[in-house]
Amino acid sequence: MMKPTLMASAAAVLALATALATAARAEDGYGLWLRYRPVEAAQAAAYRAAASELVVADGSPTLTVARDELVRGLSGLLGAAPPMASAPTRDGALIVGTPASSPLIAGLKLPLEALGPDGYLIRSVQVEGRRATVIAGTSDVGALYGAFDFLRRMQTRQPIERLDVAEAPKVKLRLLNHWDNLDRHVERGYAGQSIWDWWRLPDIKDARYVDYARANASLGINGTVLNNVNAKADSLTAPYIAKAAAVADVLRPYGIRVYLSARFSAPIDIGGLKTADPLDPAVRAFWTAKADEIYRTIPDFGGFLVKANSEGQPGPQDYGRSHADGANMLAEAVAPHGGVVMWRAFVYSNEQPEDRIKQAYGEFTPLDGKFRDNVIVQVKNGPLDFQPREPFHPLFGATPKTPLMMEFQITKEYLGFATHLVYQGALYEETLKADTWRKGRGSTVAKVVDGSLFGHGLTGMAGVANVGTDRNWSGSHFDQANWYAFGRLAWDPQRASRAIAQEWAKMTFSDHPAFVTPVADMMMASRETVVDYMTPLGLHHIMGEGHHYGPAPWVSGGPRADWTSVYFHRASPEGIGFDRTASGSNAVAQYAPEAGRALAADEKNLLWFHRAAWDRKVSSGRTLWDELVVRYDRGVAEVAEMRRTWEGMAPYVDARRHAEVAADLAVQEREAKWWRDACIAYFQTFSKRPLPAGHAPPEHPLSWYQALKFPYAPGTGK
Incomplete structure (x- = not known):
């Protein structure tokens, strides 16, 4: 009688072991788009033939990182990494390096100089009579970017046998902005605590920092601002400079510089001065000494990001000075070290303005040409504040003598936090393709950002991060796509967001066409879906007060009219909307005439630019009121359709991640109905x-x- 019992016990143990092994293989999203799962057997054979051995130049930590990433990636994709060699010994060698580090690459005399320090070539060549693939950059970082490109091609099942790829970034500064506080709370963050463990730094460097660096380098992101724009001066004290230096040491091999948000009142807060006047010699001396101190500790420190005279933050206007006075003082301090100052244009006064969206244009256009060469003005994509839809910011194209840096929000402060599936690549692309008309038709925002419209060499794009301690990094799996899309567009603002969505879907989940096509379609429609159920027809700023969670079009009163919903929608028995034409605030006049006319005529912006009667007929033939209701209902229905689409993707996605996305979509549908019902009511x-x-x-x-009420909603400021 014992034998069946023992057999049953053995079967149970075997079942448990199998279950544990399966659980160990279950994916939790930590791998992001760098999962390197095995390719199909036939594809693997072709790839092995084109990567039969690995020849990586010795030298810098960055080339070591490139080698390690290729070993890691090829091991995962092909089952085993190719052998290492000092020179090609067979057909299909993969040669990685720079002309300076590799005599083999130097001997090929490749046309690298035109690609700049971050560019790279991937080319099929002949070396000593053998077929090979070379990944080469003028710098080690360029070679690293090329290695990630090569692996991405394999992940997305592209042929690699006959390559001739030349890539260079169109934007110089490609940065994440972390709104992370020193206590690890993340303002407008929905993915857990800050990944920067300031308490344990500089002694303990979390291994997660390396994977953060890998993910950013795979996209060509080359900088990170470690602390909140609502900065504490403590970030500039010696202990915290040492902590930032420890992070910089981890990120440096991946081509990533660290930057700090600087509090303008630091000369008072930590410097013992009685003023922060940018024209005061003692204040200027403080900033020069502080910059010198930082660069002694972090030799490749990138520079400062500054939020000043906005939302109560101190700034040069406190002393009767201009934004240029403040920015130039800081720029002068970092210039000897090659640093830059990114001065944010998100400004509005503490008084109730005529129309809040007009203030940045009014303050910055008179200063065009008055900033130092190492200053770039950082401008949000729209003139209000990262709404589900805004027209592009009128500053883009309006300062031909001053470079402007795009600021997008990756975190979804106004788009359902981490729970709602909203692919922001479509939002980014809409903004970048918008025509400013400042130098005639085709003067797109992208051409302002990449410097080509006015010939600027200092260019940049920043993304407000949603990276935290959540195991999946971003709070939900599809939010990773927004980080990915930002990085790909920061490298090249002309890229198509659909192609980026397809690429991300293949790398993150499955390359099967039956998965990629419907999921990319769902992603591309998701932004318009959230506009429908939150802010159709140009409505804006009708979310919950302070926490920005959920609908609250009734918000009124308080210290500032322009922090309320009623200020922006202006609903009354006569109609709804904000008149920004010549008969109203005339904000439309801040655009070039052709751009202003196009924006004001676009029904997507109806209630942004116009006050309209409830019975006004819109393009569908319905009244405005009926159209609003139809749009709200359409948004809810579209989320239900997203749920059905995702349900059908179960065969292509591991059970854990499929269930987690499904759970988020259920929340999104419930909250879409909440938005619909509350706004209609x-x-x-x-x-x-x-x-x-x-x-x-x-x-x-x-x-x-x-x-x-939602007193403990995540992401609220401290």
């Missing part, structure tokens, strides 16, 4: 019109939605 109190036929009334009375 509120706006109907003004329109006093019935819902169009076939459209259900809100589930609850308006008072129910107004009573909801």
Whole structure:
């Protein structure tokens, strides 16, 4: 009788071991788009023939990183890494390095100089009579970027037998901005605590920093601002400079420089001065000494990011000085070290302005040409604040003598936090393709950002990060796509967001066409979906007060009118919308005439630029009121369709990640209905019109939605 029992026990142990092994292989999203899962057997054979051995030049830590990444990637994709060699001994060698580090590459006399320090070539060549592939840059970082490109081609199942690739970034500064505080709270972050463990630094450097660096380098991101733009002066004290230096040591081999947000009042806060006036000699001396101190500790420190005279932050206007006065003082301090100053144009005064969106243009256009050469003005994609849809910022193209740096938000402060699936690549592309008309048709925002419109050499793009301690980095799996899309567009603002979505989907989940096509379609539609159920037809800034979670079009009162919803939508029995034409605030006049006319005529921006009667007919033939209801319902229906699409993707995705995305989509559908119901219930109190036929009334009375409170919503400032 013992034998069956023992057999049953053995079977149970075997089942448990199998379950544990399966669990160990289950994916949690930590690998991002660098999973390096095995390719199919036939494809693997072709790839092995084109990467039969690895010849990587010795030298810098960066080339060591490139070698290690290729070993890691090829091991995962092909089952084993090719052998290392000092010179090609067979057909199909992969040769990596620079002309300075590799005599083999130097002997090929490749046309590298035109690609600049970050560019690279991947080319099929003949070396000593043998077929080979060379990955070469003028710098070691360029070679590293080329290595990631090569692996990406294999991950997405592209042929690598006959390559002739020349790549160079179109934007110089490609940065993440971390709104991370020293206590590890992340302002507008929805992925856990800050990854920077300031308490344990500089002695303990989390291994996660390396994987963060790998992910950024794979996209060509070359800088990171470690601390919140709402900065504490403590970040500039010696202990925290040493902590930043420890992070810089980890990131440096990956071509990533660290930057710091500087609090403008630091001369008072930590310098013992009674003023922070940028024209005061003692203040200038403080910043010069502080820059020298930082560069002694971090020789490749990138420079400062500054938020000044905005939302109560100190700045040069406190002393009757201009933004140029403040930026130039800091620029003078970092210039001897090759540093830059990124001065944010997100400014609005503490008084109630005529129209908040006009202030940045009004303050910065008179200063065009007055900034030092190492200053770049950082401008949000729209003139308000990262709304689901805004017209492009009128500053783009309006300062031909001053370089402007794009600021996108990767974190989804106004787009459902980490839970809602919203692919922002489509939003980024919409902004970058927008035509400023500043030098005639085709003067796109992308050409302003990459410097080509006005011939600027200092260029940049920043993304407000949503990277945290969550195991999947971004709070949800599809939010990783926004980090990925930002990096790919920062390298080349002309890229198509659909192609980026397809690439990301293949690398992150599955390259099967039955997966990639519907998922890319879903991603591309997701931004318009969230606009439909949150802010259709140009509505804006109607979210919850302070935490920005959920709908709250009824918000009014408080210390500032322009922090309320009613200030922006202006709903009344007569109609809704903000008149920004000549009969209103005339904000449209801040654009070139052709651009302004196009933006104001686009129905997507109707209530951004116009105040419209409830019975106004729109392009569908419906009244404005009926169209709003239809759009809200369409948004909810589109989320339901996203859920159905994702349900059908189960055969192509591991069970854990599939279930986690499905759970997020269920939350998104519930919250889309909440947005729909709350907004319709509120706006109907003004329109006093019935819902169009076939459209259900809100589930609850308006008072129910107004009573909801969220005192501990994530991401709120401290």
